[in-house]
Amino acid sequence: xxxxxxxxxxxxRGLLAAATLVMLGSGACAxxxxxxxxxxxxxxxxxxxxxTASLSRDNPYRDPDxxxxxxxxxxxxxxxxxxxxxADVDQIFDDLGFRxxxxxxxxxxxxxxxxxxxxxDDRAWGAVLVDRSATPGTVIEVPHPGFxxxxxxxxxxxxxxxxxxxxxxxxxxxxxxxxxxxxxxxxRSLFHTLAAEFARSGLDQIQLHGxxxxxxxxxxxxxxxxxxxxTPVARRIADGLSGSGLSTCRAWAEKCGQLEGKTxxxxxxxxxxxxVFIHLELSWSVRRDAEARSRVATVLAEQLTVA
Numbered sequence: 443x444x445x446x447x448x449x450x451x452x453x454x455r456g457l458l459a460a461a462t463l464v465m466l467g468s469g470a471c472a473x474x475x476x477x478x479x480x481x482x483x484x485x486x487x488x489x490x491x492x493x494t495a496s497l498s499r500d501n502p503y504r505d506p507d508x509x510x511x512x513x514x515x516x517x518x519x520x521x522x523x524x525x526x527x528x529a530d531v532d533q534i535f536d537d538l539g540f541r542x543x544x545x546x547x548x549x550x551x552x553x554x555x556x557x558x559x560x561x562x563d564d565r566a567w568g569a570v571l572v573d574r575s576a577t578p579g580t581v582i583e584v585p586h587p588g589f590x591x592x593x594x595x596x597x598x599x600x601x602x603x604x605x606x607x608x609x610x611x612x613x614x615x616x617x618x619x620x621x622x623x624x625x626x627x628x629x630r631s632l633f634h635t636l637a638a639e640f641a642r643s644g645l646d647q648i649q650l651h652g653x654x655x656x657x658x659x660x661x662x663x664x665x666x667x668x669x670x671x672x673t674p675v676a677r678r679i680a681d682g683l684s685g686s687g688l689s690t691c692r693a694w695a696e697k698c699g700q701l702e703g704k705t706x707x708x709x710x711x712x713x714x715x716x717x718v719f720i721h722l723e724l725s726w727s728v729r730r731d732a733e734a735r736s737r738v739a740t741v742l743a744e745q746l747t748v749a
Contacts (some may be wrong), residue, residue: 483545486556486571490587490594490611493558493569498589499617502564505630510538513633518639521555521570521608522578538632539565540673550602559613566623567632568613571598576606580746581640583649583708584609585626585633589616590652592729595738597650602614603743608645610636626651638711644673646718648742649708651701655725658691659701663738664723666693666702668709675745676720682741688728698723 506514517534521677532542535623540557547554553574559567572578582601587594594611601609614623626649633638640648658664665680667673672694683690693702703709703721712719722742728734 477613481556482548484543484556486543486554487549487598489543489556489558490569490571490598490609490717492610493561493613494567494594496561497613497615498614501566501614501615501618503566503619503623504564505622505628506538506565506635506744507566507633510632511630511635513538513638514635518636519643519745521572522640522643522645525650539563539567540570544574546604550605551692552605561613565632566614566618569609569611571601571609571611571638572603573601573607578608578640578645579606580604581608581610581637581645581647583633583637583647584611585649585708586616586624586651587611590729590736591726593650593724596724596729596735599735599739600648600716600742600746602649603739604746608640610640616619626703626706626708629711632657634707634711637708638715641712641715641717641719644717646720646746647708647712648679648722648746649703649706650719651679651703651721651723652729653701653723653725654701655727658701658725659672660689661698661723662689662728664691664693664698664721666698666721668702668703668706668713668719670709670713670717670719673718673720675718675748678745678748679720679722679742682745686737686741688734688738693721703736 513534520529520531535557537649541560543556557570578644582597584594584597584665597609612625616624625631663683667676680690680692701723709719
């Protein structure tokens, strides 16, 4: 089992409100403009860190209803192909309980749009960060932020190394609402709705998870494709991780301690769509080490951007 992050006492609402105040005090807002000092918009890393710090199994969570899922699919399509039928993406996300932030990522110099759930109610639906330098081609998914510790940090690092990528981060603790917030195993979640629509729109998916060292002591990483067929990019990633010094279990060739993601709902949807889906599990020893995470991010970026 992944090593859980201890629950924090402040509510999501209070922390995100504090984050918003901090960012507003430094010149950020939903429609960020360059400040007199040359800074542009909020730092996505700060806002995602604040989101993760606010997660608790005691926080409210609910699945979207039918109309909300339809709106989310429309928003996802618009992010990839551009607005259609007069769709206002900001307004769609606003109706779903998200606030729009945009600007230039200080780490990459590339423009971004960030849609962040406000946490003001039970629509704890996370964050969608889009690199706006080109049409999106890859989605990096973090279904268990905080619970699979540091997967959100790795996800952001990969996103910043892969131009024109989308970072999709869940917005609730995996154990919230009696486990309904475990979006990797909930095909009614907004996370799943967005991921499936991105796959339908042709984006490759890589989903990041973590496991306790004792659960598979012989391996640092497990690469699989869930229910989807094995793909060249999955093989390249496994080879790249091995080449970087990590002991890597390939789920299509050997047993990997029930960490293969066979029951992952996003993987099942990708299989039905014949889309690329990669399920990556990393040990705690790798996830806790900043240098090891950096090596993993470099390998993933290199292989995800191969033509």
